Amino acid sequence: MKKRFPLVAILTALFAASFFIVPLIATFYFSLKMVRGELGFAAYASVFGSAAFLQTISYSTVASLIAIVIGAVIIVPTAYWVRLKVPHLRPVVEFISLLPLIVPPVVLVFGYIRLFGSSSWLPLTTTATGTDILLVIGYVVLSMPYMFRAVDNGMAAIDIATLTEAAESLGASRLRTIALVIFPNVRAAIISGAFLTFSISLGEFVLASLLNRPAFGPYLVQLGQDRAYEPAALAIMAFGFTWACMALMQLFATRKPGQRWLPRLTKPAAQRTTP
Amino acid sequence: MTFLSISNAVKTFGSNTVVKGFDLAVDKGEFVSFLGPSGCGKTTVLRMIAGFERPTSGRIMIDGRDVTDIAPNKRRIGMVFQAYALFPNMNVAGNIGFGLKIAGMGRAEIDARVQEMLDLIGLSHLAERFPYEMSGGQQQRVALARALAPKPQVLLLDEPLSALDAKIRVSLRSEIREIQRRLGITTVFVTHDQEEAMSISDRIVVMNGGRADQIGTPSEIYNRPTTRFVANFVGTLNTFDVTVVDPGRGHVSLEDQALMLHASPLSAKAGETLSIALRPEALRLGRCDTHEATLPARIEDVHFMGSIIRLRVMMAGVSVSLDTFNRPDMPTPLPGSMIEVSLSGKQAIVLRG
Numbered sequence: 277m278k279k280r281f282p283l284v285a286i287l288t289a290l291f292a293a294s295f296f297i298v299p300l301i302a303t304f305y306f307s308l309k310m311v312r313g314e315l316g317f318a319a320y321a322s323v324f325g326s327a328a329f330l331q332t333i334s335y336s337t338v339a340s341l342i343a344i345v346i347g348a349v350i351i352v353p354t355a356y357w358v359r360l361k362v363p364h365l366r367p368v369v370e371f372i373s374l375l376p377l378i379v380p381p382v383v384l385v386f387g388y389i390r391l392f393g394s395s396s397w398l399p400l401t402t403t404a405t406g407t408d409i410l411l412v413i414g415y416v417v418l419s420m421p422y423m424f425r426a427v428d429n430g431m432a433a434i435d436i437a438t439l440t441e442a443a444e445s446l447g448a449s450r451l452r453t454i455a456l457v458i459f460p461n462v463r464a465a466i467i468s469g470a471f472l473t474f475s476i477s478l479g480e481f482v483l484a485s486l487l488n489r490p491a492f493g494p495y496l497v498q499l500g501q502d503r504a505y506e507p508a509a510l511a512i513m514a515f516g517f518t519w520a521c522m523a524l525m526q527l528f529a530t531r532k533p534g535q536r537w538l539p540r541l542t543k544p545a546a547q548r549t550t551p
Numbered sequence: 552m553t554f555l556s557i558s559n560a561v562k563t564f565g566s567n568t569v570v571k572g573f574d575l576a577v578d579k580g581e582f583v584s585f586l587g588p589s590g591c592g593k594t595t596v597l598r599m600i601a602g603f604e605r606p607t608s609g610r611i612m613i614d615g616r617d618v619t620d621i622a623p624n625k626r627r628i629g630m631v632f633q634a635y636a637l638f639p640n641m642n643v644a645g646n647i648g649f650g651l652k653i654a655g656m657g658r659a660e661i662d663a664r665v666q667e668m669l670d671l672i673g674l675s676h677l678a679e680r681f682p683y684e685m686s687g688g689q690q691q692r693v694a695l696a697r698a699l700a701p702k703p704q705v706l707l708l709d710e711p712l713s714a715l716d717a718k719i720r721v722s723l724r725s726e727i728r729e730i731q732r733r734l735g736i737t738t739v740f741v742t743h744d745q746e747e748a749m750s751i752s753d754r755i756v757v758m759n760g761g762r763a764d765q766i767g768t769p770s771e772i773y774n775r776p777t778t779r780f781v782a783n784f785v786g787t788l789n790t791f792d793v794t795v796v797d798p799g800r801g802h803v804s805l806e807d808q809a810l811m812l813h814a815s816p817l818s819a820k821a822g823e824t825l826s827i828a829l830r831p832e833a834l835r836l837g838r839c840d841t842h843e844a845t846l847p848a849r850i851e852d853v854h855f856m857g858s859i860i861r862l863r864v865m866m867a868g869v870s871v872s873l874d875t876f877n878r879p880d881m882p883t884p885l886p887g888s889m890i891e892v893s894l895s896g897k898q899a900i901v902l903r904g
Contacts, residue, residue: 435634441603442636442694444623446650446701456649460640533640533681 300515307508319509326506328495336484336492339408340477343415344470347423350416352466355427356458359436366428373424376417381482384414389486407487414483419473426472430465431458460533467528471521479514554579554737555600555705560609562595562761569595571761573609580735582728584748587758588784593741594709596758600739601707602626613704629698629736633710635690637682643669643693644678650701668696671730688719695727699734706731708740712747724751745785749773757781779826779902788828789871790902795819803827803896806867808844810896817901826902831861831874833898836884842893848873850886860884866892 310318323329358369376384388410392400400406436458443453459466484491496514500507555577562570570592577583585593598604600611602623611619618626629650637646647668651661669675672692682690691711698706708727712720728751731738742748748755749769757765757772757780765772765781776782793803793810798821801812812827819825838845848866855877862873862884873892875884884890 434639435636438632438634438636439638441601441623442630442632442638442697443649444603445601445628445630445707446697447624447627447653448649449624452653457638457640461638463640532683533642 300512303508304512307505307512310505317509319505320513323506323509323513332490332492332495333478335490336478336480339412339415339489339491340474342412343419343477344473346412347416347419347473348427348466348470351420351423351427351469352459352462353454355424355431356436356454359428359431360440370424370428373420375420377421381414381418381480382486384417385483385486388414401487407489411483411487411489411491414487415473415477415480418480418483419469419476422472422476423469426465426469427462430462430468433465434461464528464531468525471525475518475521478517552578554581554614555739556610556612557596557600558610558612560596560599560606560611562592562599562604563607568607569761570599570606573761573763575756575763575766577737577739579737582731582738582740582751582753584740584742584752584755585758586742586745586748586755586785588743591758592761593743593756593758597707597709597739597741600705601628601630627701627704628707629701629703629705630707630709631691631694631698631711633713635682635687635694635714637690637694637697639682642679642681643674643685646682646693647697647700649697654701664700668700671699672696672726686719687715688723691715691723692726695730699730699736704737706736706738708738710741710743712742712744720747727751749785757784759784773830774900776900782828782900782902787831787872788900789831789834789869789873790826790828791867791869792824793827795821795823795825797821801896805844805894806846808846810844810894810899812896812899812901814901827896827899828902829871829894829899831872833894834871834873835893836862836873836875836890837893838891839893842895844895845891845893848890848892850884850888850890853884853886855883864890864892 305315307319308315308317310316310322354369358366389401392398392406392410394402400410439457439461440450440453443457444450448456479493479496480491481493481497483489485494485497496507496510499510553576555575557573557575560570560573561568569590573592573596575583575596585596587593595604599606600613602618602621606619609619610617613626613628638649641649644665647665648661651664656664665678666675669678672695674689674692674696677685677689677693682693685693691714694711711727712724715723724747727740740748740752749772752769754766755769755772756763759778759780765777767775772781772785776785782788791805793805795817796802796804796809798817798819801814801817803810803812803817803825810827817825835842846866848864848871850862850864851870852863854861854863858877859874860877860883862875864871864873877883
């Protein structure tokens, strides 16, 4: 029987996609019109030529990377321990990990300011480094729902209890088991969580603004108030960056151990067979 | 000489006692199987030997060393799991060499031992493959090689063949036994498959409700079960209630036919009822001179199983199974037809418990 052309489905998909694609095209088109009467990348050149842009993006990148490392160091052993030793507490830990989605960042940052303000026993907000630390901690907290879920799903995909026992029966200590067996097998999940953390914290505004840090989020808002074409160019760049993160996440998540990053250009000498 | 011993081991999870005073002594190089239904405690005992569970009470000794409180990674045991448990991030050589790397061996030494293990399991050509690129049988061979590579004192096999298909299961169990014999390694094997346990073990521990019901060679377990549970669990069994005539001589009667039992004197008194059991292969179709009793029976069901035909017949008021060889020159018995079945008291098992 001849298959019918799915016209209605395609039209519905195009209509739905137009909600995202049309504004994107419009923004991109607008970002190209900085020089009157011609289309060009002047807005992009202006953004890259700005010292504030490079300074804020560098600052946010470093803060995000530190947040990723701290998040991974806290969340991987926690998720491992919960799954291995106290699986009945997993819903509780999962709920705690979701709290940053329930509690608004503004509440979090005011809590920090109150707890670590000048009258505190640990006055972190009185120095730039202290406030940087608070910002990174805030990023770790904000990324917790994504990082925990990614790592926990990664652990669900492998039988960590049996792998741990197998490693221990071969003489490995718990620490070496985590380092040599568990960590490499949830690496794809950690990287997925890392990309999510990175894309969230790079453009984060509330924490950085209220802690008065020179981060990329406040710069974006400031630029939006002062300029017309550069914010459009930045929006397109941010969009591209997020999609690049998603693509990399997918690439890492679906790659099997020992698999090549790129397909072979020449035909392999012998086909593998599994008897 | 005893190499592995478990003395009065008890394991309790909350209010549930899973292992209730388990005792076992295994000689060096012996292959012992734990056989029993699900929840009988066989895997828990194995995990206690491995160190993954700590006994609530009792002691475990390996080669004269008390290992009860020693961590699993310090026990020098090798374990093979039902789900293979190969490390997905490592290839075959990496998996086999893992224990050697942990032990701090040098690169050259590890490579030589890995090659030796690959030769042992016949998978030298797959050293670079990853677990996801191999079949279940190949993965389990690698798991065996990985467990054996660091030269453990005891090899523990936790239902290693359960996840494999029937044909691979039979070939791999012979392979495991051959490798075990060649290396002379003391081995404990957990299974719920009686055929598997019978075919590869030096001794079988039949477990029931957290206890060892009977410990013996496969032949002892099958032919001389000491409890009703073992008799019922291992193989198919037909049970009959007989009347004791002369307990001193082992003389009983079934449907007015005299039977002389192998086990005499009998514990029951004259006139009392006793339960005896006969395996399907101990019942003969038709009259037989070597069997002292012949009873009429009606065929209820016929199962053609290739070389043998299993009949379900009603005799002496009991539905019993009977095996007869398939002879192409003879007609296959038909359900509903009347036949005669011969039996001998010498092949009967007197049931206790």
